[in-house]
Amino acid sequence: MLFNSLNFFLFLGIVLIFFYVLPSRYRWFWLLVASYYFYISWEPRNAIYLIVATISAYLCGLGIARAGKKTTKTGFLIAGLFINLGILIFVKYYDFLAAQLDPLLIKSGTTTVESFLPRLDLPNPVGLSFFTFSVVTYLVDLYAGRMDLARHPGKFAVYVAFFPKLFAGPIERARYFLPQMARTVRFEEHKITQGLQLILWGMFKKVVIAENLVDLVDKSFSNPLYTPPIALIIGTYFFAFQIYCDFSGYTDIALGVSKLFGIDLKENFRRSYLAVSTAEFWGKRWHISLGSWFRDYLYFPLGGSRAGRTRQYFNLMTVFVVSGLWHGGLGYGVGWSFLVWGALNGLYQWVGVGTAGLWRKAGDRWPMIRDSSAWHVCRVLFTFHLITFSWIFFRANSTEEAWIIIKRISLSLGSLPQYLPRYPFTQEHFTALALIVFLIAVEILDERRSVWEWLNAGPKLVRWTVYYALIFSMLLLGQWQATEFIYMQF
Amino acid sequence: MTRIQKCVLFIVIGLILYGGVYYTADRLAYKNGRLNSFHKVKTTKQSGFDYVILGASHALPFGFEDMNATLEGLTGTRIINLAGPGHGIIPNILVFEYFLKYHQTKNVLYVLDTFALSSKKWNEERLEDVKLLQWAPFDLTLARMLLDYSFEKGINKKVPLDYITGFSKINNHSRLEPETFDGEKKFGKKYRFFKPRDKQRIKYLYGSEKSDALFGTYMAIFMDWIETIKMNNIGVIVIKTPIPTHIYEMLPQENEFNRKIQKVLMEEKIPFYDFSLLNNEKEFFYDTDHLNSKGVDEFFTNHLKDVLKRHAAPKKG
Numbered sequence: 001m002l003f004n005s006l007n008f009f010l011f012l013g014i015v016l017i018f019f020y021v022l023p024s025r026y027r028w029f030w031l032l033v034a035s036y037y038f039y040i041s042w043e044p045r046n047a048i049y050l051i052v053a054t055i056s057a058y059l060c061g062l063g064i065a066r067a068g069k070k071t072t073k074t075g076f077l078i079a080g081l082f083i084n085l086g087i088l089i090f091v092k093y094y095d096f097l098a099a100q101l102d103p104l105l106i107k108s109g110t111t112t113v114e115s116f117l118p119r120l121d122l123p124n125p126v127g128l129s130f131f132t133f134s135v136v137t138y139l140v141d142l143y144a145g146r147m148d149l150a151r152h153p154g155k156f157a158v159y160v161a162f163f164p165k166l167f168a169g170p171i172e173r174a175r176y177f178l179p180q181m182a183r184t185v186r187f188e189e190h191k192i193t194q195g196l197q198l199i200l201w202g203m204f205k206k207v208v209i210a211e212n213l214v215d216l217v218d219k220s221f222s223n224p225l226y227t228p229p230i231a232l233i234i235g236t237y238f239f240a241f242q243i244y245c246d247f248s249g250y251t252d253i254a255l256g257v258s259k260l261f262g263i264d265l266k267e268n269f270r271r272s273y274l275a276v277s278t279a280e281f282w283g284k285r286w287h288i289s290l291g292s293w294f295r296d297y298l299y300f301p302l303g304g305s306r307a308g309r310t311r312q313y314f315n316l317m318t319v320f321v322v323s324g325l326w327h328g329g330l331g332y333g334v335g336w337s338f339l340v341w342g343a344l345n346g347l348y349q350w351v352g353v354g355t356a357g358l359w360r361k362a363g364d365r366w367p368m369i370r371d372s373s374a375w376h377v378c379r380v381l382f383t384f385h386l387i388t389f390s391w392i393f394f395r396a397n398s399t400e401e402a403w404i405i406i407k408r409i410s411l412s413l414g415s416l417p418q419y420l421p422r423y424p425f426t427q428e429h430f431t432a433l434a435l436i437v438f439l440i441a442v443e444i445l446d447e448r449r450s451v452w453e454w455l456n457a458g459p460k461l462v463r464w465t466v467y468y469a470l471i472f473s474m475l476l477l478g479q480w481q482a483t484e485f486i487y488m489q490f
Numbered sequence: 491m492t493r494i495q496k497c498v499l500f501i502v503i504g505l506i507l508y509g510g511v512y513y514t515a516d517r518l519a520y521k522n523g524r525l526n527s528f529h530k531v532k533t534t535k536q537s538g539f540d541y542v543i544l545g546a547s548h549a550l551p552f553g554f555e556d557m558n559a560t561l562e563g564l565t566g567t568r569i570i571n572l573a574g575p576g577h578g579i580i581p582n583i584l585v586f587e588y589f590l591k592y593h594q595t596k597n598v599l600y601v602l603d604t605f606a607l608s609s610k611k612w613n614e615e616r617l618e619d620v621k622l623l624q625w626a627p628f629d630l631t632l633a634r635m636l637l638d639y640s641f642e643k644g645i646n647k648k649v650p651l652d653y654i655t656g657f658s659k660i661n662n663h664s665r666l667e668p669e670t671f672d673g674e675k676k677f678g679k680k681y682r683f684f685k686p687r688d689k690q691r692i693k694y695l696y697g698s699e700k701s702d703a704l705f706g707t708y709m710a711i712f713m714d715w716i717e718t719i720k721m722n723n724i725g726v727i728v729i730k731t732p733i734p735t736h737i738y739e740m741l742p743q744e745n746e747f748n749r750k751i752q753k754v755l756m757e758e759k760i761p762f763y764d765f766s767l768l769n770n771e772k773e774f775f776y777d778t779d780h781l782n783s784k785g786v787d788e789f790f791t792n793h794l795k796d797v798l799k800r801h802a803a804p805k806k807g
Contacts, residue, residue, distance in 0.1 A: 006648070189493060464503070467500075468507060472511065475657075475660050475661060476511070476660060480620075480657075481620070
């Protein structure tokens with residue numbers, strides 16, 4: 001069941017009605033049933049992963065909380081992490097690693113059989129990464145004393161499986177989520193309105209913008225060697241917006257749906273392409289819940305920036321390389337290009353940290369330039385291009401193809417003015433461009449003051465016109481052949 | 491205004507707007523629809539025909555450009571081509587039943603493909619393709635038929651719902667241009683065969699599903715339907731269109747299925763003409779398995795013309 005499907009909205013309506021009709025003390029059970037139904041409707045057999053994650057984390061949590069000795073606590077923590085991260089790594093990377101190791105085994109003379117290591121072709125449990133990361137946060141926070149034990153196994157199971165965030169996050173912390181489960185939720189009009197507004201905007205971004213870019217992007221990346229460089233450039237820019245609208249659209253819907261049940265999830269995207277540096281992009285604007293997860297559960301434990309400059313560089317690169325590996329499999333297969341993508345973003349951070357002092361000094365010397373809007377715009381555009389460049393490795397079918405794309409684009413830059421007017425632009429290109437311009441305009445407005453806040457404070461006529469405009473543009477321009485959200489695929 | 495009143499007002503205004511959009515989309519479907527089977531049935535003024543052509547995409551080239559008029563000229567008959575891309579037995583039966591609500595015919599020329607007998611994809615599931623409903627003008631008769639099909643023949647309930655709400659028409663991104671079929675744009679061209687593409691095409695048509703049970707089920711549905719229309723004094727002729735030899739050899743169990751089809755049709759005395767390996771020079775195709783304009787011309791002149799003339803002639807006795 002996808003968010004952008006009729007089935008989901010029927011399901012949501014039923015779940016919501018019963019949620020508010022049921023007495024408060026039974027609601028957790030209703031949410032648990034709904035969440036498991038939601039998950040099972042995708043692929044029943046994969047529910048086993050969800051069950052194992054929930055039970056193992058709950059039991060290890062009990063162990064951590066009740067153990068008297070530090071070593072026993074650590075033992076339970078390690079057991080919980082080993083089970084959950086072990087399953088994630090095994091399911092996600094085993095076949096890929098087997099394919100990489102086989103040629104090495106043949107070369108070393110260990111075997112002559114081409115597929116010496118068996119391929120397991122394991123199922124692709126949707127959302128596995130997200131619920132695994134959720135249980136990891138619970139176990140680590142409990143171990144570190146940042147939260148109390150989740151005593152109610154049912155409510156803990158809802159935390160792991162809560163359907164709005166189950167497929168693609170946000171990666172919610174148990175210490176924020178579980179206290180909300182303890183509250184009595186009342187039907188509050190403003191919360192419902194906020195939730196519906198988020199759903200509407202999220203659907204618009206997914207169905208109208210992201211889905212209308214899919215074909216144009218896929219055509220460009222399917223065979224880069226024979227695709228005109230202009231199409232490669234267009235495809236690269238369009239992909240930046242496709243992935244943004246796809247993922248932030250999903251998150252908006254998740255946040256909106258969750259609000260309908262009185263639960264606030266963490267903001268996961270904040271007008272990402274308006275970042276003025278790649279550090280800001282990754283730290284404060286793009287997939288914030290994952291960024292903070294890596295910060296809190298990998299970067300800080302490694303020493304962060306407090307263990308000296310060299311160690312900081314190492315830690316930064318480790319975080320981004322691991323993030324790159326984690327991103328492998330998001331609909332574009334598992335491959336080395338994700339490692340390159342991660343390392344490239346790590347490199348951006350190195351340059352950022354390395355030149356921070358230089359920029360500070362320059363800014364102090366020329367404050368007029370530093371504080372000018374033109375400089376701000378330049379920084380936004382520069383950051384956007386750095387990120388868009390890195391997306392090439394993310395989207396290309398392989399590292400080799402990514403290099404082909406970069407090479408062909410860079411070689412054609414000089415002749416662009418000559419070829420651009422002759423390129424056969426279609427109606428689809430202009431529609432996509434108009435949608436992107438619209439998105440940017442909304443995001444710029446939103447950066448100053450929340451557009452919804454502004455609309456909610458204004459006359460009803462304007463607000464309703466916006467609602468109808470979004471709904472009917474989805475009907476008229478949307479692509480409704482429900483396709484998966486990119487980040488759902490692991 | 492109370493909360494409920496606000497909600498009701500919002501929904502009412504929304505429905506009024508929806509009605510306006512629906513009406514416009516339906517008008518555009520009337521105006522720009524061209525090849526869609528349901529559109530043809532609804533908009534064709536003529537009521538009596540000598541032949542209705544049914545089948546999947548292999549029968550579509552017979553209606554490209556002015557080919558239908560050419561065939562009518564060659565045979566002196568009135569023909570309507572209601573074939574549709576990927577139409578298996580069930581979509582064709584639906585289209586023909588719909589046709590009979592408004593028109594009559596003396597004969598049906600059924601262009602048969604074995605792939606259409608081998609998978610639900612080309613039968614029950616085929617009607618879920620929004621493209622089939624994008625150009626189908628609203629008609630209560632068709633709405634009722636789709637509802638019946640969804641309750642009695644296992645068609646997804648979304649199909650009548652989509653048709654009744656007009657969703658696919660409203661969401662049709664090509665609404666402002668005349669309906670086109672990709673194959674028609676290549677109709678005048680010759681195809682350069684390329685093995686990986688040929689294999690891809692076969693995989694697309696036959697997939698991994700090669701079930702004798704399904705073949706038997708669809709064949710039984712096909713024969714029941716033939717029986718019914720024969721009782722209405724409508725003649726049926728079954729043909730298979732030309733296909734390049736090397737593609738024919740790649741088709742899974744084609745000979746075996748052909749024998750079965752031939753046997754069943756012979757028992758029921760249904761004329762069956764297998765043109766698979768006739769008129770099948772490589773230059774006669776615009777892609778792996780569809781005749782181009784030259785191929786259709788030759789096929790009409792050398793083969794189909796005589797068949798249609800023979801069966802259109804008044805039966806003796």
